[in-house]
Amino acid sequence: MARIARRRFLQSSLAAGTALSLQWTVGTRDAHAARGGQLAKYLEPVPRPGAGIVVAAPSGANQYSFTQREISRRLHPDLPPTPFWAYDDGSGLADQAGSFGMAVVAHTGIPLSVRFTHALPDTYPDWLPVDTRLTPLGNQVRLMTHLHGGFVAADSDGNPAVTPFGFGRGETQTVLYTNSAPQMPASLLWFHDHGLGTTRLNVFAGLAAAYIVRDQFDTGTEPNPIGIPGGAYEIPLVVQDRQFNADGTFRYPRSDIEGATWIGEYFGSVMLVNGKVWPFLDVEPRMYRLRILNGCNARILNLDIGGVTFWQIGAEGGLFDVPVPVKEMVLAPAERADVIVDFSKFAGDTLVMKNHRPPKPVSTPGPSLESVMQIRVGTTATHVGPTTIPATLPGRKADLHNPVVTRYITLNEIDPEEVEWFLNLNGVHFDEGPATEKPKVSAVEDWVYINLTGDTHPMHLHLVTFQVVGRTPFDAEAFEAAHPGPNGVPGGIDPTPFATGPMLPPAPEERGFKDTVKVNPGYFTTIRAKFELPTGVSAPQTYVHHCHIVEHEDNDMMRPFVVMP
Numbered sequence: 001m002a003r004i005a006r007r008r009f010l011q012s013s014l015a016a017g018t019a020l021s022l023q024w025t026v027g028t029r030d031a032h033a034a035r036g037g038q039l040a041k042y043l044e045p046v047p048r049p050g051a052g053i054v055v056a057a058p059s060g061a062n063q064y065s066f067t068q069r070e071i072s073r074r075l076h077p078d079l080p081p082t083p084f085w086a087y088d089d090g091s092g093l094a095d096q097a098g099s100f101g102m103a104v105v106a107h108t109g110i111p112l113s114v115r116f117t118h119a120l121p122d123t124y125p126d127w128l129p130v131d132t133r134l135t136p137l138g139n140q141v142r143l144m145t146h147l148h149g150g151f152v153a154a155d156s157d158g159n160p161a162v163t164p165f166g167f168g169r170g171e172t173q174t175v176l177y178t179n180s181a182p183q184m185p186a187s188l189l190w191f192h193d194h195g196l197g198t199t200r201l202n203v204f205a206g207l208a209a210a211y212i213v214r215d216q217f218d219t220g221t222e223p224n225p226i227g228i229p230g231g232a233y234e235i236p237l238v239v240q241d242r243q244f245n246a247d248g249t250f251r252y253p254r255s256d257i258e259g260a261t262w263i264g265e266y267f268g269s270v271m272l273v274n275g276k277v278w279p280f281l282d283v284e285p286r287m288y289r290l291r292i293l294n295g296c297n298a299r300i301l302n303l304d305i306g307g308v309t310f311w312q313i314g315a316e317g318g319l320f321d322v323p324v325p326v327k328e329m330v331l332a333p334a335e336r337a338d339v340i341v342d343f344s345k346f347a348g349d350t351l352v353m354k355n356h357r358p359p360k361p362v363s364t365p366g367p368s369l370e371s372v373m374q375i376r377v378g379t380t381a382t383h384v385g386p387t388t389i390p391a392t393l394p395g396r397k398a399d400l401h402n403p404v405v406t407r408y409i410t411l412n413e414i415d416p417e418e419v420e421w422f423l424n425l426n427g428v429h430f431d432e433g434p435a436t437e438k439p440k441v442s443a444v445e446d447w448v449y450i451n452l453t454g455d456t457h458p459m460h461l462h463l464v465t466f467q468v469v470g471r472t473p474f475d476a477e478a479f480e481a482a483h484p485g486p487n488g489v490p491g492g493i494d495p496t497p498f499a500t501g502p503m504l505p506p507a508p509e510e511r512g513f514k515d516t517v518k519v520n521p522g523y524f525t526t527i528r529a530k531f532e533l534p535t536g537v538s539a540p541q542t543y544v545h546h547c548h549i550v551e552h553e554d555n556d557m558m559r560p561f562v563v564m565p
């Protein structure tokens, strides 16, 4: 029987809000009962690389060997220790303070060979509710690590189109990360699990880590040729929302729909920064470089520090050509912002990093969660460091030309709040038929993501970084009425006849290369990429593109694409 596509924004916003907030209300109440909502804020420092975050030690020349295993840490003084899953570099992780605790430092041009060995349980524990309708092997823990932002061969990508079963307990995934220029310049990438149908659970459980690429300019030390803060004045900040059970375990709600376990989006009631609940950050009154990653499952962040200007110097695809002042830092899951913040005028002050509701046309059902962390500004700078924002940077403006193909990709949501509820690209499931997006190697292509749902979806492509070309308002309802399908609008149809205005240019902070883009409702979003392959890797090579709301990715807003000869 044909399913009927319905868009949440066609329902009354009240009805949609009620349906979504129902699970949340249950979660909030439980979380409060578990003291989640009452945990005192700003008691512990933010873990930092070398001080609570383990900087991974290589296992040989340009090689790393990680074991995925369970550890537990106290993420807040008033919580019992929380068991979670971690990448162990062989150190035993004694120096890891929170639930986010690993950073690999790579260098452009130097490939790394990396091994990941599964030493987690065979089957999922109770605190990770598997929906076996979505998994290839029931409730078996199947792992697969993906380097998000990596320019690698398909068999090193950790992608479920190549390895749908992932890796079982005792098995080892071996990959080669090229770190080649210019595709992997100095940047903040991250590696995280990508198990088919369980990415949301495996990432939630803790399988996520930072991957920092350096080059001859972005050395990470101070002074450096760029004239930006470095050393102790460069701080990665990974923001993740969580709920807790009374026993200290992470809480991931089950669906209240009969026959379903999967939920549409996970939203937490407390915020973790670098794996600690509502921590504080001591800074000196001077300039800092903050490298922010939205590591939430589904929450779109809109961060501010009391109106302090963020000078954004880079995003997912590395440094920009010039800094951009940003007042509202809106980051969807997997997006990164590399920013310089000047605390010199705040000596002795206590600031709070807050999270606000994202501005329209970004749309998310996430309930409010305002506090992120406290920033305590000291009275003396031990090193003055840079005092001006550099006028130029050694990075890139995304400026690709002459696309040879334009592809039209629809985002659909089917039967929300019912047991059959799922999301999709192009009206088909992830594994329903062969790939339809098949760019020729080294071709420049425009991909148009047509949002027929009520919410923003952060779309992520493996292999490439891309240029955001723009967003065009359109009549989604009329487009859908003109091109109905059993599971939403099929792909391949140009929505331009349904445009209701001109294409809007990308935001100033979208000037660089990106690997994740906010695809907002009411618009179709055009990106442009060059589909190169690493040296020595021959086409065809298979990758995936998907929504990085990991609940959506798991069910089933993901499709393969193939780079062709």
Ligand SMILES: [Cu+2]
Pocket (backbone or CB within 6 Å): 456, 457, 458, 547, 548, 549, 552, 553, 557
């Ligand atoms: Cu999505």
